[in-house]
Amino acid sequence: MQRVAIVGCGFVADLYMRSFAAHPDIEVVSCYDHDAARLAAFSAHWRVTPGADLASVLRAVAGTGLLLNLTNPRAHYEVNTAALEAGCHVFCEKPLALSLDQAERLRALARARGLQLGSAPSSVLGEAAQTLAKALRSPDYGTARLVYAELDDGFIPQAPLEEWTSESGAPWPYVDEFRTGCTLEHAGYYLSWLIAMFGAVTRINAVSAEVLPDKRGVTAAAPDFSVAVLAFEDGPLVRLTCSIAAPHDHRLQVVTDAGVLRLKRAWDNATPVTFYKRIRVRRRLMESPLGKRVRLATAKTHPKLPRKGAAAMNFALGPVEMLAAIGAGRDSRIGGDFALHLTEVTLAIQNAGLEGGAYRPKSRCEKMEPMPWAV
Ligand SMILES: NC(=O)c1ccc[n+]([C@@H]2O[C@H](COP(=O)([O-])OP(=O)(O)OC[C@H]3O[C@@H](n4cnc5c(N)ncnc54)[C@H](O)[C@@H]3O)[C@@H](O)[C@H]2O)c1
Structure with missing residues (x-):
């Protein structure tokens, strides 16, 4: 045990x-x-x-x-x-x-x-993230040229927040969430995937702001909106958006030379990764409306959890990976330089303010080793 x-x-x-x-x-x-x-x-x-x-x-x-x-x-x-x-x-x-x-x-x-x-987050060790990373290592889908990553959660202050309670009765801590801010809370869900696939972030141009002035009367709230354009050591430019104001949208779209790799749910380990090939129809150029699901060679990845509330994520994936690393005497995929770099980039986006400006991270890390079942 x-x-x-x-x-x-x-x-x-x-x-x-x-x-x-x-x-x-x-x-x-x-x-x-x-x-x-x-x-x-x-x-x-x-x-x-x-x-x-x-x-x-x-x-x-x-x-x-x-x-x-x-x-x-x-x-x-x-x-x-x-x-x-x-x-x-x-x-x-x-x-x-x-x-x-x-x-x-x-x-x-x-x-x-x-x-x-x-x-955390551990979702980078999950099936959807690992499937996308594998697709991007393969020549079959073309070279990635641009990524749009959205972490818009909907207009959260107007949601019935008092009714959100956990299994053992803990209320969803909205005061703390508004003070911490949606960028610190959520940017990592896609940033971790992007750093795992494309390596360290080399430049950040970001803006962050509070666009909802009254969030249930909570004082000293953090920015509730941010958008960042990120450059990586080995990857395309990425636009990453976080908000608790714009309509719910958790899509990740990787535009490649050959089409678009797309997934719709950041918080679902089993969300399908689909490839939409670019095609010509008479004089028009478009992504095929018929996507093809990208699949790993194995169905044996990790235990999936049913959707409970907002998420269908296995939160144990990170701890399980760390325990395996400790047992094997190797560095954990989600620890060390990776965790520090993820934290620095997230803080830089959150703290960008309205003036924005370019930020070059001090820390760096290597791309993440794929999980053995996704090699
Ligand atoms: N709420 C979510 O949906 C969610 C989802 C994913 C991740 N997270 C993350 O999980 C973390 C906790 O969030 P939460 O929603 O569970 O908050 P929460 O307020 O419901 O729970 C945090 C608990 O920590 C306790 N605590 C605080 N300081 C302590 C200390 N010094 N010693 C002992 N206990 C202490 C509090 O009393 C509280 O019961 C945050 O980092 C958050 O970003 C939250």
């Missing part, structure tokens, strides 16, 4: 527990939340032993296990630091930290202690 412990027993922790149910070789040995009522509700619902304090939960997995930091973003740095100092390998929900300086310190601490530090 592989040992995992959870700090932060809120909304997303339930999605992790549901995902771990599809991985019987993983045991959640302990959990902790500084909100005693939340800890009691979560541990009773999932029958996980509640820890008396943070230190005891860290002790439960120090060494060979994995600590999952599922706290709110403003607590990530503090909890990650405590966990690394206690000798734990750490998987942290996004973002790793709220500043580059903090993220660099965490990376240095992990390296100095010989520990792994990885960051």
Whole structure:
């Protein structure tokens, strides 16, 4: 059995527990939340032993296990630091930290202690991301020339947010979401895929702004819209958009010399990747309306989860990959330089402001090794 412990027993922790149910070789040995009522509700619902304090939960997995930091973003740095100092390998929900300086310190601490530090999202290890990456490694679909990646969530402040609760009863934390901002919360869902496929980002031209001035009366809200044009070490230009204002649209479209590779759902590991070949019809040029689904050579990838609420994602994929890496003594795909670079690029987009301007990341990472089943 592989040992995992959870700090932060809120909304997303339930999605992790549901995902771990599809991985019987993983045991959640302990959990902790500084909100005693939340800890009691979560541990009773999932029958996980509640820890008396943070230190005891860290002790439960120090060494060979994995600590999952599922706290709110403003607590990530503090909890990650405590966990690394206690000798734990750490998987942290996004973002790793709220500043580059903090993220660099965490990376240095992990390296100095010989520990792994990885960051969500895990969807880059999922079937849809791996299928798209494989298509782009193959000559069959043409060279990628331009990518449009949309992470527009709809007009979220007008949604019935009070009715969004998790399985064990945690409310969706909209105050925290509005203060953290949709770019820090969501850009990683496609940025991780793009960095995995095209390597490090070399230049960012971004704008971010608050376009909805009143979000349920929440003060000190972060930008609720951003758009970035990104250049990569080995890939095409990408336009990445995040908002909680524009109509829901999570399409990713890769324009190649031969047509368009397209998928529609960022938060569904099994969403089909479809290729629309470019064709000439009399004097017109168009993408064929009849797409052809891109398939891997195997159907054996990872456990899929049914759609629950907004997402059909297996949140355990990242922790499972990290535990495999720890066991094999190799660096995790989603840890180290990859996690630091993803954090730096996300922060640069979020912090761009209305004046924008070019930003060149300090950090870099290699493209991601494909999962063995997607080679
Ligand atoms: N809500 C979602 O749909 C969703 C989806 C994917 C990822 N995430 C990410 O998951 C993380 C958590 O989000 P959430 O929605 O579960 O938030 P949440 O507010 O529902 O839960 C966070 C929990 O962490 C606890 N906590 C905060 N600081 C702590 C500390 N120092 N020590 C112990 N416990 C502490 C809080 O009491 C709370 O119960 C965020 O990074 C978010 O970006 C959220």
